[in-house]
Amino acid sequence: MGRRVPASVISYPSKSLRHNRKRYLKERVIELLLFLAAFLSVFITFAIIYLLISESLVFFEHVSLWDFLTDTQWTPLFDDAHYGILPLVSGTVVSSLVALAIALPFGTFIAIYLSEFAPFAVREIAKPFLELLGGIPTVVYGYFALLFVTPLLQTIFPSLPGFSLLSAGLVMGIMIIPYVSSMTEDAMRSVPMHLREGSYAIGATRFQTAVKVVMPASLSGIAAAYILGISRAVGETMVVAIAAGMQPNLVWNPMEPAATITTYIVQVSLGDLPHGSTGYQTIFAAGLTLFLLTLIFNILGHLLRKRFREVY
């Protein structure tokens, strides 16, 4: 196997093709159409940014940015309207932290096991199984959190309310495990075998090899997997909307119910808000906050993955 030459390097096989006008024209038209399809992704990104910003700008004509960032109440639909994003951010942060406290360690353990310990047969079964688990709709996980996990937790903590960030976060964490584990495992498997062999040759155990050789060598790939996990936890909607309640609540305690940024958007969309009202614009301001949060994580992950690809 030699080095792969990208297919796009090959140009037209024959210059004389250009003399065949009709054929040449057809080729160029097709190329243009294909380019437009690819360019659509750029258009979508700009459409998202344009919409979120233009609607948010109207919103910020009514509400000062300072109030938005510092007010501790989020009650846009009440008569006494407050527009502080902090309660929604606190809900998002707490539920994400609970989820990550589950997803990152468990995802990493599974990845280490599958990449360094598991026999071939186990890996062949476990990988597709995890993939199936990752494909289950989030609304189903929401049902599971509300009607199975919450009652289960209530037998341990009797004071736990019917809606809580804890049970939503726990289920969200389990939901994210497959993403973290499969990306982490891919990163670890791409470490060349001779590094492991060198480690084994000087008497290291499999665990030592995994922690001291393989994981440092695939660090940026693992970091990218973690960042993807974070970005998913922050943007997750249905599990928190179903199991964490919809009341904006400035709390840092996972045992309480609270709304996240995504929950608020769902709550407003379920009601009937007229197009152009301040309530309608709030969901775009909330959406912009969410988009910027995940954009930062996505770009960070992209840069890390790029570095990780260049290592070997």
Next chain:
Amino acid sequence: MNNTDNINEIRTIIARHKRWDLLALTAGVIALMIAVLTFIALFGNMMVDGMPRLTWEFFTSFPSRKPESAGILSAWVGTTLVMLVTAAAAVPLGVAAGIYLEEYAPKNFITEIIEINVTNLAGVPSIIYGLLALGLFVYQLGLGQSILTAGLTLALLILPIVIVATREAIRSIPLTIRESAFALGATKWQTVADHVLPYSAAGILTGIIIGLARAIGETAPIITIGALTFIAFLPPSPIQDQFPFLSFEWLMEPFTVMPIQMFNWISRPQEAFQHNAAAAGLVLVIMTLLMNGLAIYLRYYLRKKIKW
């Protein structure tokens, strides 16, 4: 004397490292078991609650205020129609974009921008697509809360999945295939359409199935566009008994889909509705499991059968 001390010390170190090794192995197995147990609990819990509701009537009845007579007819019809629109939009666009990026794109600034965008779009939360659809499709283009809007929204959502799958499938076709076609005088497009695409079709299909399985379960963007949750009628049939036999009226009709129907039932306080939610969830999970299973099987089959 000193020698035995040394050896004993080394033995304790080895024993300690082996203990850690075993501990890591146990942690991995336990973590995997927790994933398995969760799946069993999730599936089992829904089976217990939902199985008694899964009768023929459940599939042929409209949602109702009475939980015993409510069904998912409008939901599964809606899901089918929305998926038709999604596939019709996402497949040609995604495959075309994949072909362009893999076969045509020169290495320049614009290509780099497109690639960064595709990666970024794959990570944008689905509810943001809902906001995009609300502003763009519902209000600016005036498509309303219709099947067309929902289908296009989900198409945008799964576009990155289809693009990435297409690129991977195309990349695995050896260069020699293209060179042979060029040597026979084929143009670039003839090479792509007659050789590269047919050979990578199964790989592309895998990506499309995974994308559609994702779209079937998506709830948040559909809620955001303001889709009604109580729909007790069906859109007009796409197939008519009179000329021209095909009708596109259904595209502009209001609708409901499976995950929305399930969410609606979960939010009701009565327990009987939650059993309906379990039954709908069961149907939804089985559908996505079957689709993802098919995709995994296809990939496995490909890896075994095709040797270049």
